[in-house]
Amino acid sequence: MPALAVEPLTPVAFAPFGDVIAADAARTTYAVNDGTSQRFHALGRVDNDGGTTLLSIFRAQPRMLPFAVRMLERHPRGTQAFVPLSGAPYLVVVAQDPARPPRAFLARGDQGVNFHRGTWHHPLLALERESDFLVVDREGADDNCDEVALAAPWVIATVGGA
Amino acid sequence: MPALAVEPLTPVAFAPFGDVIAADAARTTYAVNDGTSQRFHALGRVDNDGGTTLLSIFRAQPRMLPFAVRMLERHPRGTQAFVPLSGAPYLVVVAQDPARPPRAFLARGDQGVNFHRGTWHHPLLALERESDFLVVDREGADDNCDEVALAAPWVIATVGGA
Numbered sequence: 001m002p003a004l005a006v007e008p009l010t011p012v013a014f015a016p017f018g019d020v021i022a023a024d025a026a027r028t029t030y031a032v033n034d035g036t037s038q039r040f041h042a043l044g045r046v047d048n049d050g051g052t053t054l055l056s057i058f059r060a061q062p063r064m065l066p067f068a069v070r071m072l073e074r075h076p077r078g079t080q081a082f083v084p085l086s087g088a089p090y091l092v093v094v095a096q097d098p099a100r101p102p103r104a105f106l107a108r109g110d111q112g113v114n115f116h117r118g119t120w121h122h123p124l125l126a127l128e129r130e131s132d133f134l135v136v137d138r139e140g141a142d143d144n145c146d147e148v149a150l151a152a153p154w155v156i157a158t159v160g161g162a
Numbered sequence: 163m164p165a166l167a168v169e170p171l172t173p174v175a176f177a178p179f180g181d182v183i184a185a186d187a188a189r190t191t192y193a194v195n196d197g198t199s200q201r202f203h204a205l206g207r208v209d210n211d212g213g214t215t216l217l218s219i220f221r222a223q224p225r226m227l228p229f230a231v232r233m234l235e236r237h238p239r240g241t242q243a244f245v246p247l248s249g250a251p252y253l254v255v256v257a258q259d260p261a262r263p264p265r266a267f268l269a270r271g272d273q274g275v276n277f278h279r280g281t282w283h284h285p286l287l288a289l290e291r292e293s294d295f296l297v298v299d300r301e302g303a304d305d306n307c308d309e310v311a312l313a314a315p316w317v318i319a320t321v322g323g324a
């Protein structure tokens with residue numbers, strides 16, 4: 001099974017797939033609330049095809065390495081954001097084309113992601129411990145989730161190199 | 163200066179003002195991702211008057227008690243969610259009518275809030291330490307923020323009773 005290298009999650013590397021939701025990814029920052037807060041502005045935008053946007057929480061069980069990436073999914077009608085609430089790192093696996101090698105990113109516990117609409121990605125891959133994530137996505141999953149089984153799986157053996 | 167009692171944040175008590183974004187506030191919960199995650203579904207809905215929804219981060223400085231509540235604001239064109247990323251408790255001050263006494267809630271570090279569109283509320287009141295919050299709100303603040311100075315301030319002396 002071919003191995004997938006794990007890259008650090010950075011806004012530039014992740015740009016083809018989505019946005020990184022983290023203070024240090026902000027292009028625009030300004031003081032609000034009489035100077036008592038700093039706004040790291042517009043880290044991501046929701047694009048939900050005119051549908052309703054939901055705020056939900058996912059409680060994800062940790063995965064063990066080595067982990068075999070066997071499938072990907074995408075939401076053709078909307079962006080989807082995962083923002084960690086438990087402070088633990090997690091893996092993000094994405095692909096522009098599921099027939100080509102996916103890419104794997106190690107997200108820090110203070111980095112969320114907002115997948116572009118229609119971006120192929122693996123479901124949540126928590127590490128270390130049970131982890132909660134805020135999820136921002138489109139109401140109505142029935143017409144908004146495509147799944148694909150990969151022709152050949154990829155294995156993530158370690159995140160140590162990231 | 164009249165004192166404002168601090169109540170625990172619960173979905174029922176907060177219902178007139180917005181939704182509580184927390185796993186234990188979920189009315190609908192189901193397994194996703196092949197049983198590896200639990201989805202606490204639709205804890206809040208975004209209503210942004212057809213505008214664009216942004217994901218931003220606020221980094222809020224902690225406030226000291228006693229704290230005088232002297233003003234409130236509202237966003238007539240959209241909901242606004244604050245979801246704590248730093249795990250610290252914080253205060254939520256809201257009012258249905260700024261001419262009447264506001265209400266103060268102590269939110270746990272694992273409870274976010276999503277203010278209903280147009281709900282009067284105080285800007286973020288972090289406690290204990292500098293705290294990051296994910297903010298989900300409407301793009302374009304220029305036409306979406308009313309402020310009111312209270313005729314007489316209210317003081318929050320302690321959160322100990324909550």
